[in-house]
Amino acid sequence: MKNMGRRGFMGKAFGGVAGVGAVAALYAMKKSWDPLPSVKASGFTTLDMSAYKENTLVVEKWRGKPIFVLKYTPAMIAQMNSAQKPRIITIGSASYLVAIGLCTHLGCIPGYKKKEESFLCACHGGTYDLVGNVTKAPPPRALDIPPFKINGNTLVLGEAGPEYKQMKENGITL
Amino acid sequence: MAHFTKATSVKDWLNQRLAIEKVEKVMASEYWIPKNINFLWAMGMILVITFVLLLVSGIFLLMYYQPNVDLAFDSVNYTIMSEVGFGWLWRNIHGVAASVVFLIIYIHMFTGIYYGSYKKGREMIWISGMFLFIAFSAEAFSGYMLPWGQMSYWAGMVITNLFSGGSLHADGLVEWIRGDYVPAQAFLTRFFMLHVLLIPVAIMGLIALHFAALRIPHVNNQDGEEIDFDVESKKYLAGDKVGSKVIRFANDFMSKDMMVVGFYLVFFFYLVFYHYGFAMDPVNFDPADGLKTPTHIYPEWYFLWSYEILRPFSTNIGLMAFAFAQVIFMGLPFLDRSPNAIPASRRGLFKYWFWAMLVNMITLTAMGKLPPEGIFSSIGFYAALSFILLWIALPIITILEKKA
Numbered sequence: 276m277k278n279m280g281r282r283g284f285m286g287k288a289f290g291g292v293a294g295v296g297a298v299a300a301l302y303a304m305k306k307s308w309d310p311l312p313s314v315k316a317s318g319f320t321t322l323d324m325s326a327y328k329e330n331t332l333v334v335e336k337w338r339g340k341p342i343f344v345l346k347y348t349p350a351m352i353a354q355m356n357s358a359q360k361p362r363i364i365t366i367g368s369a370s371y372l373v374a375i376g377l378c379t380h381l382g383c384i385p386g387y388k389k390k391e392e393s394f395l396c397a398c399h400g401g402t403y404d405l406v407g408n409v410t411k412a413p414p415p416r417a418l419d420i421p422p423f424k425i426n427g428n429t430l431v432l433g434e435a436g437p438e439y440k441q442m443k444e445n446g447i448t449l
Numbered sequence: 450m451a452h453f454t455k456a457t458s459v460k461d462w463l464n465q466r467l468a469i470e471k472v473e474k475v476m477a478s479e480y481w482i483p484k485n486i487n488f489l490w491a492m493g494m495i496l497v498i499t500f501v502l503l504l505v506s507g508i509f510l511l512m513y514y515q516p517n518v519d520l521a522f523d524s525v526n527y528t529i530m531s532e533v534g535f536g537w538l539w540r541n542i543h544g545v546a547a548s549v550v551f552l553i554i555y556i557h558m559f560t561g562i563y564y565g566s567y568k569k570g571r572e573m574i575w576i577s578g579m580f581l582f583i584a585f586s587a588e589a590f591s592g593y594m595l596p597w598g599q600m601s602y603w604a605g606m607v608i609t610n611l612f613s614g615g616s617l618h619a620d621g622l623v624e625w626i627r628g629d630y631v632p633a634q635a636f637l638t639r640f641f642m643l644h645v646l647l648i649p650v651a652i653m654g655l656i657a658l659h660f661a662a663l664r665i666p667h668v669n670n671q672d673g674e675e676i677d678f679d680v681e682s683k684k685y686l687a688g689d690k691v692g693s694k695v696i697r698f699a700n701d702f703m704s705k706d707m708m709v710v711g712f713y714l715v716f717f718f719y720l721v722f723y724h725y726g727f728a729m730d731p732v733n734f735d736p737a738d739g740l741k742t743p744t745h746i747y748p749e750w751y752f753l754w755s756y757e758i759l760r761p762f763s764t765n766i767g768l769m770a771f772a773f774a775q776v777i778f779m780g781l782p783f784l785d786r787s788p789n790a791i792p793a794s795r796r797g798l799f800k801y802w803f804w805a806m807l808v809n810m811i812t813l814t815a816m817g818k819l820p821p822e823g824i825f826s827s828i829g830f831y832a833a834l835s836f837i838l839l840w841i842a843l844p845i846i847t848i849l850e851k852k853a
Binding site for chain 1: 603606615624625627628629739741742744745763764822
């Protein structure tokens with residue numbers, strides 16, 4: 276400080292004030308680009324799970340994303356192995372696949388093949404089995420399961436219930 | 450205050466206040482261009498003209514376009530295309546120019562690579578040019594979102610997903626960029642802003658930098674000859690126009706430049722009137738639908754080479770290869786270790802490197818368009834691998850190069 280001229284000091288003082296202002300402005304700009312509260316508030320979808328038919332894929336919508344809902348037949352459950360079973364969502368006595376219908380590779384929507392009981396993504400040829408596990412690359416991981424909470428006969432998407440939290444802990448989904 | 454005298458003419462009046470004669474000399478009549486150049490040196494002016502075409506047609510499109518997810522598609526495909534008088538003309542010019550500008554940019558780039566116009570004081574020209582390439586890419590992508598058709602939506606989805614960084618799963622970042630969980634209203638409006646304001650302003654600033662970077666080292670020539678512009682311009686001004694190695698930028702050089710521009714414009718407007726379909730993907734004439742992916746998602750032709758570098762690898766390696774491809778051209782002046790700033794044909798192994806790189810990028814472009822199956826998939830994979838290997842080889846082969 277001793278050797279600093281008055282102009283040098285004024286320059287540094289200005290730099291300090293401007294620096295604080297610049298950081299504050301950047302913060303405001305960052306927040307302006309955030310999803311709006313109204314966008315976030317509409318991020319919950321409630322599904323009535325009693326309405327689905329067995330082995331018929333229904334595509335619901337949650338946060339603008341397609342959600343695959345597939346009610347399994349008893350025969351499907353019977354042939355599942357230990358890698359497939361943890362992905363089942365059970366509500367009452369029925370079992371379901373509930374997953375985000377976007378290929379984990381680059382976000383295309385895979386199609387369901389009823390006869391083969393599997394999903395095929397047409398973009399880059401990835402395939403998934405009936406629980407959403409990858410059976411052919413390039414997808415890096417199984418179809419994501421959205422945060423869900425079982426509420427009687429309904430399923431609330433966007434809210435993390437104990438069943439979802441457990442799946443997440445076990446690495447079943449991201 | 451400077452001393453002003455009573456003006457003898459309008460020109461003198463302006464001269465005293467704005468020094469217009471001096472400006473004209475500095476910018477045009479005494480800005481010196483080598484004589485030893487060919488038509489490839491006209492690409493810069495062609496790019497300027499194409500940018501002006503984009504700007505003017507864009508202004509007219511902007512008057513009727515509606516950046517709203519419910520209205521955007523019809524405002525383009527109905528209002529502009531069939532209601533607005535000559536609306537189709539502005540759209541065709543805008544679409545065709547957006548595609549052709551990349552063809553010219555690639556020619557401009559490869560001309561620079563061939564003649565070594567990124568070396569010996571011309572590094573900033575190359576670097577500012579690469580920033581322009583990035584800005585034009587962002588401009589093209591943001592513009593592609595605006596008609597809000599199926600390709601707009603799904604290209605927006607796939608490209609913004611790249612920012613999740615593969616296994617990093619930065620989904621928060623992706624949602625931040627979109628302003629929503631998926632491309633929706635917030636996404637459309639912010640890309641509209643980027644397309645019509647922020648990126649064009651950046652482009653104009655970068656063009657100014659690109660031109661400024663040219664002033665001190667001057668334009669390169671066909672032999673990479675180091676010209677003493679002071680000596681040669683004095684020779685020219687003294688009357689030895691034949692002996693001098695340089696000519697005035699305007700009107701001498703410009704007259705030939707505009708001749709090439711003339712041929713280009715004939716070709717350009719032929720495309721605008723008779724062959725505009727290549728610039729408008731048929732899939733994008735379906736309105737955006739977040740619950741239906743088109744069977745094949747592919748970018749416009751000018752992004753295919755980098756898309757093909759992404760595609761044949763697993764997600765993480767693909768992303769790294771893609772990121773490498775996006776930035777590596779920036780490093781060319783420093784990866785080329787040879788001191789020779791001469792045409793590639795006289796530069797030993799670099800001659801083969803140049804043609805190998807050109808063929809490689811054309812191959813990547815072709816494979817990027819084809820479905821990733823069988824033999825095409827393998828060709829694409831090896832071409833992507835060759836791209837990376839060529840860049841690794843560049844410093845080695847240029848160190849080995851003998852001084853010419």
